[in-house]
Structure formats: C-alpha cells, structure tokens
Amino acid sequence: MSGLRxxxxxxxxxxxxxxxxxxxxxxxxxxxxxxxTALYEGAALLGQSPALAALExxxxxxxxxxxxxxxxxxxxxxxxxxxxxAALTWNSSCRLEVGQVLSIGAARKGVYGYLHVGGGFDSxxxxxxxxxxxxxxxxxPVQTGEVLKVGADLDGETGLVLAAExxxxxxxxxxxxxxxxxxxxxxxxLRLGETEFRRGQRANRMGVELTCDGPPFQAENQxxxxxxxxxxxxxxxxxxxxxxVLLRECQTTGGYPxxxxxxxxxxxxxxxxxxxxxxxxxxxxxxxxxEANRRYEVELKALPRxxxxxxxxxxxxxxxxxYQLVGGVVSAFADPFxxxx
Amino acid sequence: MSIEPARPDDFPVIRxxxxxxxxxxFADRLTEAANRATLxxxxxxxHSLVEGVIETSTSLASVYVRFDPSLVSxxxxxxxxxxxxxKQNWYxxxxxxxxxxxxxxxVYGTDLAPQLAEAADAAGMSEAQAIDNLSATRVRVLxxxxxxxxxxxxxxxxxxxLPRQTGLTxxxxxxxxxxxxxxxxxxxxxxxxxxxxxxxxGFKLFQPGAAQPFALTAGDELQFDPVSKPDxxxxxDSDPDFGGATAQDILT
Numbered sequence: 135m136s137g138l139r140x141x142x143x144x145x146x147x148x149x150x151x152x153x154x155x156x157x158x159x160x161x162x163x164x165x166x167x168x169x170x171t172a173l174y175e176g177a178a179l180l181g182q183s184p185a186l187a188a189l190e191x192x193x194x195x196x197x198x199x200x201x202x203x204x205x206x207x208x209x210x211x212x213x214x215x216x217x218x219x220a221a222l223t224w225n226s227s228c229r230l231e232v233g234q235v236l237s238i239g240a241a242r243k244g245v246y247g248y249l250h251v252g253g254g255f256d257s258x259x260x261x262x263x264x265x266x267x268x269x270x271x272x273x274x275p276v277q278t279g280e281v282l283k284v285g286a287d288l289d290g291e292t293g294l295v296l297a298a299e300x301x302x303x304x305x306x307x308x309x310x311x312x313x314x315x316x317x318x319x320x321x322x323x324l325r326l327g328e329t330e331f332r333r334g335q336r337a338n339r340m341g342v343e344l345t346c347d348g349p350p351f352q353a354e355n356q357x358x359x360x361x362x363x364x365x366x367x368x369x370x371x372x373x374x375x376x377x378x379v380l381l382r383e384c385q386t387t388g389g390y391p392x393x394x395x396x397x398x399x400x401x402x403x404x405x406x407x408x409x410x411x412x413x414x415x416x417x418x419x420x421x422x423x424x425e426a427n428r429r430y431e432v433e434l435k436a437l438p439r440x441x442x443x444x445x446x447x448x449x450x451x452x453x454x455x456x457y458q459l460v461g462g463v464v465s466a467f468a469d470p471f472x473x474x475x
Numbered sequence: 476m477s478i479e480p481a482r483p484d485d486f487p488v489i490r491x492x493x494x495x496x497x498x499x500x501f502a503d504r505l506t507e508a509a510n511r512a513t514l515x516x517x518x519x520x521x522h523s524l525v526e527g528v529i530e531t532s533t534s535l536a537s538v539y540v541r542f543d544p545s546l547v548s549x550x551x552x553x554x555x556x557x558x559x560x561x562k563q564n565w566y567x568x569x570x571x572x573x574x575x576x577x578x579x580x581x582v583y584g585t586d587l588a589p590q591l592a593e594a595a596d597a598a599g600m601s602e603a604q605a606i607d608n609l610s611a612t613r614v615r616v617l618x619x620x621x622x623x624x625x626x627x628x629x630x631x632x633x634x635x636x637l638p639r640q641t642g643l644t645x646x647x648x649x650x651x652x653x654x655x656x657x658x659x660x661x662x663x664x665x666x667x668x669x670x671x672x673x674x675x676x677g678f679k680l681f682q683p684g685a686a687q688p689f690a691l692t693a694g695d696e697l698q699f700d701p702v703s704k705p706d707x708x709x710x711x712d713s714d715p716d717f718g719g720a721t722a723q724d725i726l727t
Binding site: 155156157158159160161162260261269270271272310311312313360361362363365367368372373374385386387388389390395397398420423424427428431 | 490491492493494495496498500503504505517529530531532533534535536537539541544545549618619620621622623624625627639640641642643655656663664666669681683688689
C-alpha cells in the first residue's frame, strides 16, 4: 500500500480538499482547505489536479515515514521541515524514498501549512469529499500511528519551486457589502474600514476573531434578527459587537448580523494571519470585488507555468563543478529578512 | 374558501450575498405565509435552474442562490429570479408534500438542560407551565441550517419571544433543545450557542454513515414529549440513534 506512517503529529492536522458544495440546504458547509491558494500551489508543484486532497497542518506538522517512494510538496505557512535531518525548502517539491522520515515542525509565520503528495491523499470520502469537517462529525484529525493512504501517482517532476503569494502576516483584505450591511449605520460601516484590527486569540477553521480599540460594531435591533444564510468571508458581529471573519468551515445559517463579506481571493490571508498580527478591512464595490477575484482565478490557473527549477545553495552541494550554475533561474523562495545559513 | 395572505410592504426583495450569491427574502420577520412562500419558491427555483447556479438553500423567510459569476452575470440571475417571483402569489403557496410527524422523548430542565428555569421565568411562567406549553406545541421544520440536518422549529406562543443571550454558552451537546425568538432548535452537533438550553433529547439528526444521513426535511413536524431523566437515559441507551423518537406520515 502506498502511503505515509504518522510517527508524531500536531493537534490540528487533517486531510482537506476543495470541500463539498451542494449540502448547504442540509446544513453542511462546503468546508475544505482554509488556504485555497496553498492547495493550488501544491497541485502546480506536483503537476496534478487541485481537486486532490492534501494534509492541512495548523500551527505545526508532524513526523511522517514513507512506506513507498513518494513525491511531496510543501506549501502554505512556512514550517521548519527536513528529510532525515536535511533541511527542506518550503514551497517546493521533492522525492521521499522508502523509510525516509519527513519532519515538519512549527510554523515560522502564518498558521496553516500543507503537505501534498503525488496522487493525493486517498482517505475515505464523506458526503462526496475527503475534507474533514470536525464540527459536523465528518472524519477525524490525523492521529499518531495512523497510515495515510496515497492515491496512484502519475509521476512527474520534482525539484520545482514556486514564489508564494505573501499572505502569512496579516495586512489589508478587501470586503464587499452584503445583504445585511444596511443593518449597520453608514458611520459604523465607515469606521469598520478605518479601524486597525488585530487577529484575536480565538481562531479555528470556522472563523477568526478580530480585536480593536474603540466601541463595538452594533447593528440595529441586533438580538432579534432572523437567522439567515452564512457564506465564507462574512464578517459577523457577535451579541457584544465583536467582529469574527467566518472561514470555509463556518455554519450555514446564523442569527448574528454580517456587516460585509471578505473577498474569496483574500480569505487565505485572513486564515493565515497569526494571532496578534494587524488586519485591515478595505471596502470595495461589487464590481471591484468581482474583478479582483477574476484575476485571482486566472493567477491560480497560471500557477503550473510559474514553477521553476530549484536554485540550490552551492555550499550544500558535494560536487559543485558538476552543476550548471548559470541560467535564467530566479530565487523565488528567498526570504530577504533571513540570513543565509 | 381561503383568504389570500397579504404580501408585506417592500417584499419580496432581492439582494446580493457576498460576491457570488443572491437572496430572495419574503419578510423581515418569521410568518407562516413567508415560510410557505420560501419553501414553495425554492422548489420552483430548483426546477428552472439556469447555467452557473451552484446550489440553492432556504432560511426561515429567504431563498439563497449561489452561482459562479464567471459563468453567469448578476443581472442574469436577478432577471431570472424576478421573472419567477411574478408567477404567483407565493405567500399563499401550499406546504410541501410527503411530510412526517416526529414524536421525540425529551427531558426538560434538570442538569441535562440547565436553562429551563431561566427561560420559563423570562416568559413569565413556572417551570411546570413551561413544560406543559412546550410539550403541547406541535412545531414545524421551518428550515435546516447552522449544523448538519439541524432544524429551526416554530412557531411557539407569543410569550416565548425571548431575545438571544448576549454571551455564548460555550457548549451544548448534540440533541439539545434550545429556545429563542419563538423558535426551537434541536442541535445536531455539539456547539456553542446564544440560545437557551431548555430540553435534551437523544435524537441524532445527522448519521453520517447511514443510507439516509439526514433525518429531517423542511416542512416535517415535531412534538417533544416530556419524559423523566431516568426514562430519557434508558431510551438513549436502548435506541442510541433516535433516543426513542418515532415518525409517521402526515396525511394531506
């Protein structure tokens, strides 16, 4: 059987794919990866479909032993990673041979890291998708000792690297008005767009808390509003006027009013914002939002063409003269704030 | 002969939901006519889908249409929905066919449902009066949402028009019967809530591995029959999926 044995694993690690649309009327949210961009990046690095499932690792990864030769790729929040002690470059693909141990530690920035395998993880489907949806009782987080089955790999290249869209330190995200925005006064809506928020301590795959100084964001007659449909990205105010940005594993309906909706293309940045990082909500029109999201979808489709052969650190190469060192390759993964080791 | 139910002023209304949805709302408060309109309108929407629609769902008084804006424009969706709205007086529509009545053994109050006393007090009743009133009321599944297969149920008598709590109860278990704004919700999952926990049942509304994973459909009716805590525990053990809940067809 093709797969990986889990020797050690963080507490919030689960198999995720693009989710299960079509069950909204049954009360089941689409769910799926918290960082959609990362799923497409992993698929591009392995030259396979973004519909295949990956391992989502919240805050920290684990130790995985290859039971068969595998191609792997790492995307999303950069984590400390190595194979049998040799450091790995994040946002790249490589091979994992039988018996080799892949170690993935804590996130250096961001929240959710992703481990992709050639052929995708072949876990059981629940209501037509492999995405674990813990709040709905669909599937379980990954446990120590488990063997993660891997689907048939078409095989292909490794040693590719991709420039990650920066989204791991908070920042500005765009928001459009939605059907309940008018429940909030124009002044309250304006103030939302001018407020410097920080990501609060309360966050999971359902949503993240925003904190700020200043008064709460109250709607008119907030406690008696009819329960209405919730969509991922909705900025919901709890009873005491605290904003939460809801993510893809949110509930399907709820009674707390939503002041607006974060664009789907900016939602990975919210999910990946570490606790305490700055976040700002910028109002855009529906037309601006549609255009931004259209461009994002074009960029996702273009990711496979953006993959580059990896630039290696010459100090780590045993036979330097045998390598072709001159070429049109850009260092797509270098972090300017970190010293070369 | 029946009187045509009135359309509330300014409704129905069509509004956008985020970047890729539209919502048809029949009222800004829950009424029998608005909920009937919602259930009937969604059924017609589902039978005349246009390309680019991904899925539809209902809330208490609204129909939601999710679509892919790269395949179909907002104006096309709006025009399609406006056209369907003119087809009939949706506020006078019939309830769906094939509905069922569920009788669900329920323990009211005790440590299993610790907010009965508080809710009864807010409604101006003793606990005994509250149990009598709630267990005598046959409620309808107005919509499914928030959790898998989880019903919003109504409508309760006027005195149960209690606002939600300002704070969240950190966790109520699956099977919890909670109350606010003249409605009950029977939780299908363990979850935090702003509603008051007045009863506990052993009814699993969502059974992921089963051939029929979802027990309830919008339009079904439920009655929550009072049982003692020992009887409740016994039913939960002997019938772990349904907790003694039974269903029969509603004949129309």
